[in-house]
Amino acid sequence: MVERLDATFQALADPTRRGMLAALALGERSVGELAQPYAMSFAGASKHVQMLERAGLVSRRKVGRTQMCRLQPEPLAEAEQWIAQWAKFWTVSLDRLEALLAEEQEKAR
Amino acid sequence: MSAAPVILTITRSFDAAPERVFDAWIDPDKAGRFLFATPDGEMRKVAIDARVGGEFVVVERRNGVDAHHYGRYEVIERPETLVFLFRADPSDEGQWTRVSIAIAPSGNGGCTLTLTHEMDPQWAAYEEQTRKGWTMILGSLAAVMEDDHG
Numbered sequence: 001m002v003e004r005l006d007a008t009f010q011a012l013a014d015p016t017r018r019g020m021l022a023a024l025a026l027g028e029r030s031v032g033e034l035a036q037p038y039a040m041s042f043a044g045a046s047k048h049v050q051m052l053e054r055a056g057l058v059s060r061r062k063v064g065r066t067q068m069c070r071l072q073p074e075p076l077a078e079a080e081q082w083i084a085q086w087a088k089f090w091t092v093s094l095d096r097l098e099a100l101l102a103e104e105q106e107k108a109r
Numbered sequence: 110m111s112a113a114p115v116i117l118t119i120t121r122s123f124d125a126a127p128e129r130v131f132d133a134w135i136d137p138d139k140a141g142r143f144l145f146a147t148p149d150g151e152m153r154k155v156a157i158d159a160r161v162g163g164e165f166v167v168v169e170r171r172n173g174v175d176a177h178h179y180g181r182y183e184v185i186e187r188p189e190t191l192v193f194l195f196r197a198d199p200s201d202e203g204q205w206t207r208v209s210i211a212i213a214p215s216g217n218g219g220c221t222l223t224l225t226h227e228m229d230p231q232w233a234a235y236e237e238q239t240r241k242g243w244t245m246i247l248g249s250l251a252a253v254m255e256d257d258h259g
Contacts, residue, residue, distance in 0.1 A: 047126055068183065082228065083117050084203065084224055086117050086118060087117055088190065089145075089211075090117075090119050090224055090226065092146075092147060092148075093143055093144050093145060093146065094119065094121045094222070094224070096143035097123075097130070097133055097143040098121070098123060099143075100125070100139060100142050100143050101123060101125040101129060101130065102131065103126070104125075104129075105125065106126070
């Protein structure tokens with residue numbers, strides 16, 4: 001799981017790619033449409049899309065001569081799962097620390 | 110190539126002095142009673158070498174299986190800062206994460222503890238903007254859980 005997350009976060013480290021994902025969250029877009037807000041070439045946009053594709057965040061299909069991109073949100077769910085798992089873990093420890101300190105305080109009285 | 114960190118942040122207030130909260134993390138007797146301890150688990154081993162570069166091992170038996178937690182201290186500045194590399198079963202040998210604990214006095218003798226857990230320590234150096242973005246997107250879950258806690 002962690003290896004896949006590496007690819008996910010590498011893909012997400014770039015603001016352009018995050019912007020592309022935000023656009024894709026609204027629906028399918030062509031590579032040209034994704035490139036438009038960034039004043040970049042089709043080739044440049046295509047490279048970004050490739051990185052997103054490698055991370056499993058985007059899938060592509062050909063419609064005639066146009067490449068349509070679609071958001072694949074599953075890898076993000078993995079990251080969220082990691083966060084949730086450890087948040088729970090630490091919350092348990094912190095709850096117990098709180099109880100331990102309160103207990104000590106009580107004894108000291 | 111830059112990569113973004115996955116960061117989890119949890120904040121907790123205590124009615125205890127910063128020194129007491131700090132010491133609990135590195136005192137084997139106290140740590141064994143809260144750190145990585147689960148309600149039904151049985152603490153098997155707590156070894157703490159609280160020096161920069163020193164290591165700790167905490168082993169708790171859960172449902173008949175030993176859960177190992179390993180750490181290596183990077184910063185020990187009583188009572189404000191504790192930073193350690195961290196690894197727990199079932200992660201792979203080389204799969205270290207980093208845990209930072211910041212303790213700040215909060216008035217009327219209490220303190221606020223902020224725990225930050227970074228999935229990949231290599232990512233710690235990356236620029237603030239990226240970090241902020243990710244904390245915002247992914248840390249929100251922890252914030253929600255913390256709100257639930259009250």
